[in-house]
Amino acid sequence: MKKSYILALLMVIGAVCLVYFSSDQEVARYRSFAEASTTGTSVKLVGTLVKDKPMDYNPLENPDLFSFYLKDEQGTERRVNLTQAKPQDFEMSESIVLSGKMVGEEFLATDIQMKCPSKYKDEESMIKELTES
Known part of the structure; x- marks a missing residue:
């Protein structure tokens, strides 16, 4: 077998391993x-x-600290301290995904992702009602 084929095969195997372990x-x-x-x-x-x-956020005192309460999927409520500014439209979020760790009885979050309601939700329900009648 040619050296170029062996090199190409090793590169493909390396790429597959890299994708597998990173994902x-x-x-x-x-x-x-x-x-x-x-x-x-x-x-x-x-x-x-x-x-x-x-919800506690005082940007004049500490712009990188926002505190609120979250209920997890098991129904447990805990105070969350987010080390970022308060996200825009935070109160409208349907669900919140946090990355962080517990510090005592509070969760210290370093990253946040919010799922906001769809702007098409009302339109979808109206179309569904029209098609059913």
């Missing part, structure tokens, strides 16, 4: 507050904003 690190299941407490390491968790509890 394995990105795909992580969501944890609950209870699981985050036991691991002691950084985890991802998903939940919903507890709208009847206070």
Whole structure:
């Protein structure tokens, strides 16, 4: 076999291994507050904003600290301290994905992703009602 074929084969094998191992690190299941407490390491968790509890953000005092309460998928509520500014339209989010770890009884979040309601949701329900009647 030619050296160029062997080199090309090794490069393909290396690329496949690189993709496999890098994607394995990105795909992580969501944890609950209870699981985050036991691991002691950084985890991802998903939940919903507890709208009847206070949200604290004072950009004059500390622009990189925003605190709120989140309910995880198991129904546990905890205070979250986000080390970023308060996201725009935060109150309208349907679900929130956080990366961070538990510090005592509070979750220290370093990253946030929000799922906001679709602007087409009302239109979809109206179209569904029209087609059913």
